[in-house]
Amino acid sequence: MATQPKKIIIDTDPGIDDAMAIFVALQSPEVEVIGLTTIYGNVYTTLATRNALHLLEIAGRTDIPVAEGSHVTITAIQSDPAFVKNIGQIVVLGGAFSVNGNVNPAAEANIFGDPDAADIVFTSGADVLAVGINVTHQVILTDSDRDELAKCNGKFAKYLDKILGVYFGYHHDAYSTKGVYLHDPTALLAAVDPSLITYTEGVVRVQTTGITRGLTLFYNKQKRFAEVTEWSDKPSVKVAVTVDAPKVLKLVMERLINS
Template identity: 85%
Template sequence: MASEPKKIIIDTDPGIDDAMAIFLALRSPEVEVIGLTTIYGNVYTTLATRNALHLLEVAGRTDIPVAEGSHVTLTAIQQDPDFSKNIRQIVLLGGAFAVNGNVNPAAEANIFGDPDAADVVFTSGADVVAVGINVTHQVVLTAADREKLASSKGKFAQYLTKILDVYFSYHFEAYDTTGVYLHDPTALLAAVNPSLLTYIEGAVRVQTNGITRGLTILYNKQKRFGEVTEWSDKPSVKVAVTVDAPAVVKLLMDRLMDS
């Protein structure tokens, strides 16, 4: 007998690749989307909420509730200390883990947006899986893939084709590449099918100020240091290190074209 779908809440700031991830989640029988929460990032919180509601309308899923997140940087965990015990798992898109960031050489955008909150999440004791741009930069949707989406009958594929132009132009300008990175869809699929990625475990801390503000560092716990430090006794989290990129792209394409 097939196992019950995993109930998930998507915290999002849509965003083009967020839109892809949300549509992908709605087309994934392994998960049941029980709500969207919004936060500032690509756009301000109010617009993120409007975009999230719009995407659910396009999908014909206005039954899914949307809760608007904070307009200020805030660590929600601090408001509810039992949060980390009550939630089964947090799969987050964030961090660069030994590659250059995407807002500056040190930091990835989501972590840079609120490094203090990120550090609280990583050290909260929750079951955290971090999918960073060290992994998502390996997962590329090509111009040929976009043509395939455009020529398919899928409702979601058709909608995304219309908004992908701006995403392709951004990547061409910023990275001189003719494909786009699938950040959010990869993180979503880590929740849907964890076996598409491999992970290492260790303590993660975030630099909260200075030139490297937003830097994520993983301590693999292989060496026991003599002195007590800010790393001592911190809980381990999982950090993605490899991804089966062709499988991720294929899954995304199949599910969006069949929508």
């Protein structure tokens, strides 16, 4: 018996690799995108909403609803305590576990954008999988991959080729790489096919103040501490440790080329 596609909602701030992730999701038969929700990050919330609507127009999928998120920091889960029970899994693109961040050495951009909300999500008791830049930095779309997208007839590939220049320029200057990191597509595909990653489980807390604001700290629970601390009795989450980078890249390329 064929299994039903997994229903997913993509919370997004498009964004170039967000656009790629949304297109890959729409080309993935394993999932059914039932909505996009927008949030600030790469751009302000209003522009994120406009970009999300634009991407769905390009895709010919204006049937998919877009809900605009908050313009200011709010604690989402606190306003709807039942949310944690009503949702299957939250796959978070965020955190830099045991590696430098990408907005500063301590913090990754998505968590840095709202560390208080991130800490609430990680300690909410929901089934959370964090896909951090320690994993997504292993998945690189190279200059020659981009050339392949440019040459093909896929409509999503053609559209992305037009906007990828900015992203390649940024990576070239910031990281001296001849390629770009596929952050959002990696997190999206981890939701589509969990076998693409391996993960460990433990407590994650987020530093909300000071020079390390936005830092994600993972406690592996191997040692039992006698003192009662901010880590005690907190629910465990999953943190991605490895990724099958060649397979992720192959899926991204195939799904964009065949669009």
